[in-house]
Amino acid sequence: xxxxxxxxxxxxxxxxxxxxxxxxxxxxxKKIKMTSVWSAGIQLIEIDKHFVKLVNxxxxxxxxxxxxxGGSLVxxxxxxxxxxxxTIPMGADWGGYWAGKNEAFNIIGSHPxxxxxxxYMVWVYQAGGFELIQEVYGKYGLVCIPHGVHSAESxxxxxKAINTIADYKGMKI
Numbered sequence: 001x002x003x004x005x006x007x008x009x010x011x012x013x014x015x016x017x018x019x020x021x022x023x024x025x026x027x028x029x030k031k032i033k034m035t036s037v038w039s040a041g042i043q044l045i046e047i048d049k050h051f052v053k054l055v056n057x058x059x060x061x062x063x064x065x066x067x068x069x070g071g072s073l074v075x076x077x078x079x080x081x082x083x084x085x086x087t088i089p090m091g092a093d094w095g096g097y098w099a100g101k102n103e104a105f106n107i108i109g110s111h112p113x114x115x116x117x118x119x120y121m122v123w124v125y126q127a128g129g130f131e132l133i134q135e136v137y138g139k140y141g142l143v144c145i146p147h148g149v150h151s152a153e154s155x156x157x158x159x160k161a162i163n164t165i166a167d168y169k170g171m172k173i
């Protein structure tokens with residue numbers, strides 16, 4: 001299942017690269033820069049690094065991605081605009097960062113209604129999520145290839161310490 005989802009995404013990405021002319025097989029090895037919103041010190045960057053590793057293995061002598069951790073080419077919160085404006089050809093992100101541009105990014109960047117990571121990828125590739133993601137990013141001239149997911153974050157955040165069940169009394173969450 002994981003391999004099928006990844007290969008579907010990879011084929012989609014390579015198709016998009018072909019369509020938009022980033023890839024020219026007559027020009028030898030095409031090298032593309034890619035950055036991430038995640039810095040080198042955070043575990044979440046491993047999803048993006050793994051994606052780049054697989055693309056580079058499959059791309060052989062025709063396509064290679066040179067990966068730059070978040071903050072090394074542009075600040076993390078500038079990745080969206082840098083890719084949109086063509087400053088960087090590819091960028092990995094988390095949709096929730098762009099909710100200020102469009103509230104739909106909150107839905108495509110999260111696991112709404114308690115979905116597990118697997119449930120989320122099933123929604124993306126088998127229940128219309130991919131099309132929704134393309135519609136939202138497409139409004140900004142971008143194409144998104146979901147290539148990884150991690151478990152949902154959980155927890156309650158606030159200014160009052162919660163040490164027992166009784167501490168929840170009267171709180172609005």
